[in-house]
Amino acid sequence: MSEAYERERQNNARLEELSAKVSSLRGVTVDIYDNARAQDVIDNTSDTFSSMSTQLKGSAGRLGRMAAAGNKVAILKLSGIIIGVFLVLYYVAKWIF
Numbered sequence: 810m811s812e813a814y815e816r817e818r819q820n821n822a823r824l825e826e827l828s829a830k831v832s833s834l835r836g837v838t839v840d841i842y843d844n845a846r847a848q849d850v851i852d853n854t855s856d857t858f859s860s861m862s863t864q865l866k867g868s869a870g871r872l873g874r875m876a877a878a879g880n881k882v883a884i885l886k887l888s889g890i891i892i893g894v895f896l897v898l899y900y901v902a903k904w905i906f
Contacts, residue, residue, distance in 0.1 A: 876884055
């Protein structure tokens with residue numbers, strides 16, 4: 810009877826060790842998943858900024874062509890819009906922070 814008790818105790822000890830390893834593995838798996846999600850967000854953000862950079866370059870090119878054409882009224886309107894947007898963003902940022 811004592812031998813059966815000893816084996817049961819050993820089995821329980823091994824089961825606890827296995828349970829600890831499984832819990833540890835689950836934690837690593839969750840960390841990997843979180844890291845992969847964060848990496849996906851970073852990749853999407855990078856794509857967004859790349860697209861924005863391309864659009865900004867295109868807009869700057871069009872602005873340069875407009876300035877070369879000499880349309881001063883359009884340049885003044887665009888300058889006013891840019892300054893207005895900057896001021897709005899400045900006051901919103903000042904209000905939030």
